[in-house]
Amino acid sequence: MDKVYNHKEIEEKIYKSWEEKKYFQPEIHPHGKPYTIILPPPNANGDLHFGHAMFVIEDILIRYHRMLGDAALWLPGTDHAGTETQFVFEKRLQEIGKSRFDYSREELYKMIWEYVQENRGGIENQLRRLGFSLDWSREKFTLDPAVVELVKQTFRKMYDDGLVYRDYRLVNYCTKDGTSFSDLEVVHEERKDPLYYIKYGPLVLATTRPETKFGDTAVAVNPQDKRYQAFIGKEIEIETVLGKATITVVGDEYVDPEFGTGVVKITPAHDFNDFEVGKRHKLPMKQVIGFDGKMNEYAGRFAGLYVKQARKAVVEAMQEKGLIEKIDESYVHRVGICYKCKTVLEPLPLEQWYVKVKPLIENAEKAIDNGFVKIYPQNFVTTLKQWYAGLRDWNISRQNVWGIQIPIWYEVEDDSKFVVTFLDKQKQLQQGVLHEILQKGHTWDAIEKGLQRVVAMIDAKVVFGEQKEKGKHYLPETDTFDTWFSSGQWPFVTLKTTKLGDFEKFYPTSVMETGYDILRAWISRMLFLGLYVANGKHVTDDNFLKETVPFRDVILHGLVNDPYGKKMSKSKGNVVNPLQVADEYGADAVRFALVYGTGLGNDQAMSYGKLEAARKFGNKLWNMARFIEMKNAENNFVLKDRLALVELFNQEKNKADQAWINRVKDLTDEITKYLDNYQFNLAAERLYEFIWHEFADKYIEEVKSRIDPASLKNLNILFFVLLELLHPFMPFITEEIYHKLGNKDDLMIQSWPQAEK
RNA sequence: GGGCUCUUAGCUCAGUUGGUUAGAGCGUUGCAUUGACAUUGCAAAGGUCAGAAGUUCGAAUCUUCUAGGGCCCACCA
Numbered sequence: 001m002d003k004v005y006n007h008k009e010i011e012e013k014i015y016k017s018w019e020e021k022k023y024f025q026p027e028i029h030p031h032g033k034p035y036t037i038i039l040p041p042p043n044a045n046g047d048l049h050f051g052h053a054m055f056v057i058e059d060i061l062i063r064y065h066r067m068l069g070d071a072a073l074w075l076p077g078t079d080h081a082g083t084e085t086q087f088v089f090e091k092r093l094q095e096i097g098k099s100r101f102d103y104s105r106e107e108l109y110k111m112i113w114e115y116v117q118e119n120r121g122g123i124e125n126q127l128r129r130l131g132f133s134l135d136w137s138r139e140k141f142t143l144d145p146a147v148v149e150l151v152k153q154t155f156r157k158m159y160d161d162g163l164v165y166r167d168y169r170l171v172n173y174c175t176k177d178g179t180s181f182s183d184l185e186v187v188h189e190e191r192k193d194p195l196y197y198i199k200y201g202p203l204v205l206a207t208t209r210p211e212t213k214f215g216d217t218a219v220a221v222n223p224q225d226k227r228y229q230a231f232i233g234k235e236i237e238i239e240t241v242l243g244k245a246t247i248t249v250v251g252d253e254y255v256d257p258e259f260g261t262g263v264v265k266i267t268p269a270h271d272f273n274d275f276e277v278g279k280r281h282k283l284p285m286k287q288v289i290g291f292d293g294k295m296n297e298y299a300g301r302f303a304g305l306y307v308k309q310a311r312k313a314v315v316e317a318m319q320e321k322g323l324i325e326k327i328d329e330s331y332v333h334r335v336g337i338c339y340k341c342k343t344v345l346e347p348l349p350l351e352q353w354y355v356k357v358k359p360l361i362e363n364a365e366k367a368i369d370n371g372f373v374k375i376y377p378q379n380f381v382t383t384l385k386q387w388y389a390g391l392r393d394w395n396i397s398r399q400n401v402w403g404i405q406i407p408i409w410y411e412v413e414d415d416s417k418f419v420v421t422f423l424d425k426q427k428q429l430q431q432g433v434l435h436e437i438l439q440k441g442h443t444w445d446a447i448e449k450g451l452q453r454v455v456a457m458i459d460a461k462v463v464f465g466e467q468k469e470k471g472k473h474y475l476p477e478t479d480t481f482d483t484w485f486s487s488g489q490w491p492f493v494t495l496k497t498t499k500l501g502d503f504e505k506f507y508p509t510s511v512m513e514t515g516y517d518i519l520r521a522w523i524s525r526m527l528f529l530g531l532y533v534a535n536g537k538h539v540t541d542d543n544f545l546k547e548t549v550p551f552r553d554v555i556l557h558g559l560v561n562d563p564y565g566k567k568m569s570k571s572k573g574n575v576v577n578p579l580q581v582a583d584e585y586g587a588d589a590v591r592f593a594l595v596y597g598t599g600l601g602n603d604q605a606m607s608y609g610k611l612e613a614a615r616k617f618g619n620k621l622w623n624m625a626r627f628i629e630m631k632n633a634e635n636n637f638v639l640k641d642r643l644a645l646v647e648l649f650n651q652e653k654n655k656a657d658q659a660w661i662n663r664v665k666d667l668t669d670e671i672t673k674y675l676d677n678y679q680f681n682l683a684a685e686r687l688y689e690f691i692w693h694e695f696a697d698k699y700i701e702e703v704k705s706r707i708d709p710a711s712l713k714n715l716n717i718l719f720f721v722l723l724e725l726l727h728p729f730m731p732f733i734t735e736e737i738y739h740k741l742g743n744k745d746d747l748m749i750q751s752w753p754q755a756e757k
Numbered sequence: 758g759g760g761c762u763c764u765u766a767g768c769u770c771a772g773u774u775g776g777u778u779a780g781a782g783c784g785u786u787g788c789a790u791u792g793a794c795a796u797u798g799c800a801a802a803g804g805u806c807a808g809a810a811g812u813u814c815g816a817a818u819c820u821u822c823u824a825g826g827g828c829c830c831a832c833c834a
Contacts, residue, residue, distance in 0.1 A: 001793095003793090003794085003795080004794090004795060188830095188831090188832070195834085205834080206834065207834055208834070209834080220834095254833085254834095255833085255834085256833055256834085258833090259833050259834065260833090260834065263834090264833090264834050265834075266834095267834095271834075272832095273832095273833080273834075274834085333832085333833085333834090334832060336832090377773090378773095379761060379762075380761085382760070382761070383760070383761065383829075383830090386759085386760065386761095386830080387830080390830085390831080516828095516829095517828095517829090520829090520830090559828095563769095565769090565827095596771090596781090596782085597769080597770055597771055597781070597782070598770075598771080599770090599771065599772085599773095601762095602762090602763090602770090602771095603827090603828085604769090604770080605769070605770090607769065607770090607782085607783085608783095609768090609769070609782060609783045609784090610769085610770090610782065610783085612782090612783085613781090613782050613783075614782095616794090616796095619794065619795085619796090620793095620794065620797090622793090622794080623793045623794040623796095623797090624793070624794085625793085626793045626794080627793035627794085628793085629793085630793065631793090677773080679773080681771065681772095682771080682772085682773095685771065685772095685780090685781065688781085688782095689780095689781080696793095696794095697797095697798075697799095700793085701798085
């Protein structure tokens with residue numbers, strides 16, 4: 001054996017051999033108990049980061065259960081990540097001076113598809129590099145045709161069950177990326193903005209958004225507020241920058257008399273609270289900001305200006321007219337921004353598809369309460385249940401091309417109720433009311449071919465593809481599903497589309513393991529969507545519920561931060577590539593360092609000290625093996641029969657060895673218990689401690705003085721047991737050592753050294 | 758405003774049913790060794806487990822409060 005363990009030459013070779021021997025497929029244990037983990041699919045648009053290296057926890061579990069003889073399946077996949085990927089791709093287009101609107105939907109989709117395919121290959125190799133024993137023969141992508149078909153079926157089923165509906169309400173809209181977002185995707189940022197006190201006839205009100213005043217359809221005061229009670233229900237005459245106008249005063253509890261002047265302008269089309277107030281008082285909606293982020297014709301001479309420009313211009317005009325009483329320049333509030341491009345999100349009214357969540361989360365909550373799904377660490381149960389309790393209906397429409405198109409058609413009964421955007425024959429972008437577009441001479445065929453976007457009014461007739469009738473015109477829904485709508489069905493759609501019988505055998509999955517940061521976005525959705533697709537809307541039978549959960553245990557790991565404890569992010573430039581570190585320290589060391597010394601669910605700072613310690617541990621192990629190899633050679637000893645630990649225990653009568661056999665047996669029990677309880681850090685720490693400071697420092701030192709064939713046999717076998725226990729954590733080096741000591745078979749498929757008494 | 762979480766050795770962190778002298782890695786100090794060990798071994802120093810009160814025979818661990826961090830959610834114009 002070489003004097004020093006050289007991971008570089010060994011790791012790739014060993015992984016290839018495992019893969020070729022199909023060890024990662026559950027079929028190696030055809031009669032084993034199914035044990036399933038679905039890999040959280042990384043986004044197919046970039047590289048793996050250190051968070052992904054935490055999948056080592058899943059590999060430890062899978063390897064452990066494979067060694068136990070289970071039919072262990074770890075199913076890999078990648079996610080198309082609609083908005084994120086399109087964002088990344090559009091940035092590339094921007095670099096070459098193009099935009100998404102220079103291409104038809106099909107062209108754009110195809111280009112992104114090719115880009116993503118390249119990336120997927122890179123991600124797969126990175127996962128291999130870390131030694132992850134994934135069953136590549138079952139790999140899935142969220143846009144595989146069979147997966148897409150199932151996701152669409154789910155939508156159809158939900159439509160028939162009345163669980164999805166279309167509604168016209170305010171959405172969080174990014175005017176730069178041109179799409180809406182769900183509540184969960186909105187990031188709030190603290191901003192200091194001027195608070196303007198504006199004269200509204202006899203009243204004065206405070207607002208940060210004077211430019212939306214063109215969309216005001218009322219003024220509100222608190223009904224208890226004595227100062228303004230006389231105004232409630234009355235119309236007041238106000239002076240505005242566009243001339244005189246009248247506006248109604250309504251009384252609504254939403255108004256806080258303590259804030260500002262206790263008077264609020266109500267702009268139902270551009271503010272979520274105002275929208276609610278508007279609904280309560282049946283106020284009209286007046287949209288004054290377009291989806292391009294510019295003021296529209298209702299803004300009079302301010303039309304065409306971007307919101308920020310309009311605000312400045314309107315304020316100046318108001319000041320000229322003396323309509324501004326004062327400006328509070330130090331007002332601090334929080335605004336919603338786009339999590340990708342940081343643009344301030346505009347609440348805009350739009351027709352969108354929503355999932356009715358209340359009926360769905362009932363079963364999810366029940367599954368948690370009854371322990372059909374367990375969450376580790378447990379404190380995240382509170383987080384999840386609170387999120388469920390306050391959940392509002394889920395906007396699943398995204399105005400992206402990259403994704404699964406919502407499988408809906410709108411019947412064109414009245415062509416004045418559709419707004420279409422399309423590339424005409426000269427590749428020029430056209431937009432307008434369908435009625436006018438047709439009048440201009442554009443043909444149906446041209447519109448359909450170059451179609452970019454369709455906005456159908458809320459009362460448009462909805463049909464599914466097979467319901468289309470000859471002789472009628474239809475336009476498709478151009479929106480795609482929120483990525484989480486498809487990934488939320490991941491355990492179901494993967495196992496349904498891999499190999500025949502997989503779903504029946506491997507569902508419900510055993511463990512779902514992710515970072516706690518996507519508990520809400522993903523785990524919560526997978527739980528309620530998983531239950532729904534697997535068993536429908538109403539379940540009264542608890543046993544049935546228990547058998548249809550998408551996963552039995554949820555394990556949540558913490559985040560891996562940079563060495564200073566700061567979150568890794570591209571913009572900060574402190575991202576460390578796990579593969580680079582694996583090159584330097586070895587994949588085993590990276591794996592071990594990530595598990596060692598961090599309790600489940602806790603964040604950790606990436607530590608070069610720990611990596612170094614893990615590397616040294618590997619080297620120590622290597623040298624223990626060298627010592628044994630040397631002694632074997634000196635004594636012409638060849639291990640003929642590889643006894644199980646239990647057999648060794650029953651055979652060996654040597655007192656000194658017997659004590660160590662006992663200790664290794666106890667250790668086996670201990671590690672088994674730790675793994676069953678998901679206490680990976682304790683298992684790693686105990687193995688480190690025992691192998692180095694007990695077995696090497698004490699046993700090997702002691703046995704040196706009394707080497708004979710019997711003690712050599714024990715030494716060899718006990719060492720193999722330790723290799724097996726360590727194998728799930730450090731698979732490469734343990735495998736290599738096992739071979740170096742003359743074993744022809746693979747540790748990979750050795751059984752776990754159960755130590756029954 | 759609501760929730761979660763953390764505060765343990767110089768630094769980074771373990772410590773899950775409360776139970777002997779509270780642990781590791783890195784660092785520090787001393788000694789030994791070139792041996793299976795791009796070293797390693799032996800030993801040492803270093804902690805009133807944030808603070809206070811309570812429960813208990815017994816608390817780093819359970820309860821309450823206080824102080825200070827971190828994260829998440831809700832977002833009053």
